[in-house]
Amino acid sequence: MSAQREMKEKNPWPTPVTIIIIVIGVIAIVALVTVAVLQNKPVPQKYKYGIVLDAGSSHTALYIYQWPAEKDNNTGRVEQTHSCKVKGKGISSYASEPWKAGESLKECMGEAEETVPKERAHETPLYLGATAGMRLLDIVNSSASKNVFQAVENALRNSPFSYQGARILSGQEEGAFGWVTVNYLDDRLKQGLKTTGALDLGGASTQISFISNDFDGSESPINSVNFRLYGNDYNLYTHSFLCYGKDQALKMVVANHTQSGATTVLDPCFHSGYNETKNYSVLYDSPCVSGRKPQEVPEKFDHIGKGNFQECQEVVKSVFNFTSCKYSRCSFNGVFQPLLQGPFGAFSAYYFVMNFLNLTDTSMPLETVKEKLSQYCATSWDKIKIQHPTVNVKYLAEYCFSGTYILTLLTEGYDFTAVTYSNIKFIKKIKGSDAGWTLGYMLNLTNMIPAEAPDSPPLPHAGYVSIVTIMTILLIGLLLLLALRIFWPRCSKKTQIV
Numbered sequence: 195m196s197a198q199r200e201m202k203e204k205n206p207w208p209t210p211v212t213i214i215i216i217v218i219g220v221i222a223i224v225a226l227v228t229v230a231v232l233q234n235k236p237v238p239q240k241y242k243y244g245i246v247l248d249a250g251s252s253h254t255a256l257y258i259y260q261w262p263a264e265k266d267n268n269t270g271r272v273e274q275t276h277s278c279k280v281k282g283k284g285i286s287s288y289a290s291e292p293w294k295a296g297e298s299l300k301e302c303m304g305e306a307e308e309t310v311p312k313e314r315a316h317e318t319p320l321y322l323g324a325t326a327g328m329r330l331l332d333i334v335n336s337s338a339s340k341n342v343f344q345a346v347e348n349a350l351r352n353s354p355f356s357y358q359g360a361r362i363l364s365g366q367e368e369g370a371f372g373w374v375t376v377n378y379l380d381d382r383l384k385q386g387l388k389t390t391g392a393l394d395l396g397g398a399s400t401q402i403s404f405i406s407n408d409f410d411g412s413e414s415p416i417n418s419v420n421f422r423l424y425g426n427d428y429n430l431y432t433h434s435f436l437c438y439g440k441d442q443a444l445k446m447v448v449a450n451h452t453q454s455g456a457t458t459v460l461d462p463c464f465h466s467g468y469n470e471t472k473n474y475s476v477l478y479d480s481p482c483v484s485g486r487k488p489q490e491v492p493e494k495f496d497h498i499g500k501g502n503f504q505e506c507q508e509v510v511k512s513v514f515n516f517t518s519c520k521y522s523r524c525s526f527n528g529v530f531q532p533l534l535q536g537p538f539g540a541f542s543a544y545y546f547v548m549n550f551l552n553l554t555d556t557s558m559p560l561e562t563v564k565e566k567l568s569q570y571c572a573t574s575w576d577k578i579k580i581q582h583p584t585v586n587v588k589y590l591a592e593y594c595f596s597g598t599y600i601l602t603l604l605t606e607g608y609d610f611t612a613v614t615y616s617n618i619k620f621i622k623k624i625k626g627s628d629a630g631w632t633l634g635y636m637l638n639l640t641n642m643i644p645a646e647a648p649d650s651p652p653l654p655h656a657g658y659v660s661i662v663t664i665m666t667i668l669l670i671g672l673l674l675l676l677a678l679r680i681f682w683p684r685c686s687k688k689t690q691i692v
């Protein structure tokens with residue numbers, strides 16, 4: 195009996211009760227950690243969608259945006275998930291056969307149906323916004339513009355999406371929504387950071403939008419747009435110059451050359467060796483130049499290139515009016531512009547052109563940029579065509595003019611200097627989404643940017659799970675220690691008695 199007791203007392207192994215407590219403790223840890231991780235694991239993401247058609251003067255593009263379904267009213271990030279370039283020209287070019295404007299959208303609408311999950315289609319808003327091409331058509335022939343919209347509406351109403359209407363954006367809206375897009379994608383609005391200005395160059399108009407300490411809206415209220423976004427107030431300066439998109443600006447420049455109604459026009463903005471016969475009626479078919487059409491003109495003229503950057507700069511300057519300004523300061527054509535401030539993102543044709551010319555690096559001195567462009571303009575048309583066999587010939591012929599126009603607009607028009615030029619960044623996309631007015635337009639119409647800052651959870655998901663796990667392990671550890679303190683002394687005391 196005493197031998198048996200001795201054996202029992204000397205046994206170094208914990209009692210069955212202790213073992214049971216340890217096992218239960220371990221099971222509890224594993225179960226708690228598993229539950230915490232599983233319960234808080236994000237469920238597979240579900241998305242909501244929105245579609246915007248950008249009916250520009252030169253072409254139409256469709257953009258599909260998506261955002262996490264459960265966060266659509268404030269915190270979820272909206273991103274571009276698909277884009278589609280409509281084949282052919284802009285909808286304003288179908289003024290004489292409007293039904294073709296509707297037809298032209300079908301292919302991209304088909305792509306949209308493939309991209310947006312079927313069960314989401316009926317709740318996916320679909321917007322069409324038209325810009326300067328339709329503004330001009332509306333000026334010249336408002337019934338033709340109505341017919342184009344009618345045709346476009348018919349095509350879009352038949353889609354499975356929730357069609358919200360088609361309309362012409364004002365120049366102010368176009369500028370302001372471009373600015374919202376750039377700053378939203380850069381996360382500047384939510385964080386209340388200093389904003390980036392937006393420079394948009396289209397085919398028929400161009401926009402400049404920025405925040406300046408020098409601007410409170412009082413001097414020129416038509417250039418002022420007020421926003422309250424995520425709890426911050428913004429007083430944005432914005433202006434859209436109709437006819438100063440690069441296609442209409444080219445018409446204005448060539449119109450200046452052809453005031454005499456000549457049959458041959460020597461053009462410094464086109465490469466030497468370039469020689470195309472063009473119609474006077476096509477050149478003067480837009481309200482941007484129609485007022486300047488000479489009385490007596492032949493049917494056609496020979497447009498002949500001369501390839502001279504300096505001279506091109508001079509003729510481009512001639513389309514800007516710097517003489518009258520009733521404000522404290524103006525950009526051009528008597529339009530108020532406050533002091534330029536902050537970084538700028540320049541997109542659309544600014545990017546297409548400067549990217550083609552390999553001139554997107556704005557840390558390069560402005561003089562070097564001009565020298566490079568000057569060399570490019572002086573290259574013969576034959577050589578240019580050989581160097582760029584895959585580039586659309588219409589675009590290719592115009593890059594010398596376009597580059598010169600961009601530099602002139604920025605420096606002479608908006609007053610960027612050799613120093614402030616480096617504040618401009620030529621951009622196409624920001625974090626995978628195209629820079630342009632469409633995203634800002636959709637965010638506004640779907641009330642996706644709240645006026646006040648949303649309440650955010652104090653901890654990110656991963657931090658929350660880690661803290662719960664660590665605290666659980668600590669607690670269980672403490673319990674185990676407690677259990678050991680209760681049982682261990684009894685066993686050791688018994689051993690000591692012997």
Ligand SMILES: Nc1ccn([C@@H]2O[C@H](COP(=O)(O)OP(=O)(O)OP(=O)(O)O)[C@@H](O)[C@H]2O)c(=O)n1
Pocket residue numbers: 249250251252253284325326327395396397398399400439440441542543546547589
């Ligand atoms: N690879 C490309 C694509 C386009 N372009 C030119 O860029 C201009 C069009 O720019 P875009 O921003 O697409 O204009 P739109 O939106 O069509 O016009 P707007 O905004 O004035 O309505 C046109 O002159 C077109 O010739 C270009 O030079 N190179």
Ligand SMILES: [Ca+2]
Pocket residue numbers: 250251325395396397542
């Ligand atoms: Ca545009």
